Amino acid sequence: MTTVLIVDDQPLQRYGFRMLLESVAGTDVVGEAVHGAEAVRKTAELRPDVVLMDVRMPGMDGIEATRRIAAAGGRSRVLVLTTFDLDEYVHAALRAGASGFLLKDARPEELLAGIRAVAVGDAVIAPALTRRLLDEFARYVPARRDAAEDPGLGSLTDREREILVAVGKGWTNGEIAARFVLSESTVKTHVGRVLAKIGARDRVQAVIFAYDHGLARPNDDRTGGG
Structure with missing residues (x-):
């Protein structure tokens, strides 16, 4: 059973979800x-698997609430719901520790699949916007960090570094498996090790790490099989 906390200031929106x-x-x-403040309190109290988080709300917004929930280190994962014209909020939310985002006009099956994925530790980015966000994300990336000074990156094996670069390009496990002729279970193991070594909560945070360290850049080829 996947438990969900719905966070939205619109009563009809909450009712619909x-x-x-x-x-x-x-x-x-x-x-x-x-x-947001109520979301933080209820997340600590109820410990849901997934927090379905709106971004713009009165008082504490969804970004700050996401940051506090992630910082608490609990089991709850945040799935942000947004609209197409809020890229800057999306980037801020992902940096705050969200496990992904979907558009508010996503089809019901997409929302349900997204909730299930986030609940088991995967990251979710609206399929239609994955490439656009990876490209646009570079606009919000601070000055590149010196990769040589990062112990997490330095601890990666050559294969793990290749996997991190692929994740940074937005490739799925299936695409990575096809490119490197590995089984998906092996890829999943590699991804797990990469996340642990670089201190990333999930794949979204790994993408941010890859951009921060210059391992991914706008217009990188996203297709893993070609």
Whole structure:
């Protein structure tokens, strides 16, 4: 059973999400919050698997709430819901520790799949915007860090570094497996080791790390099989 906390200041939006989530087996809405401060408090209290987080709310917004939830180090993962014209908020939310984002007009099956993926530790980025966000992300990246000074990066094996670069390009495990002629289970193991060594919470944070250290850049080829 995947437990979900819905965070949105719009009553009809919360009602719609609750109706959708409670209509499918395996998903349980354990609570609702109308602003960021309440989201932080209820996440600590209810410990949901996934926090479905709106970005713009009165008082504490979704970005600050995400930052506090991630900093608490609990098991709850944040899935941000946003609109197409809020790229700067998305980038800030991802840096704050969100495990991904989806558009508010995503199809019901996309939202449900996203919640399930985040619940098991994967990262989710709206499929139609993955490449666009990876390209646009570079605009929000600070000055490149010196890779030689990063102990996490220095501890990677050659294969793990290749995997990190591929993750930074937005490749899926299947695409990485095809490119390097590995099984998907082997790729998953490599990704897990990479995340642990660089101190990344999930794949989204690994993408940020790759951009920060100059391992990924705008217009990199995203297709892993070609």
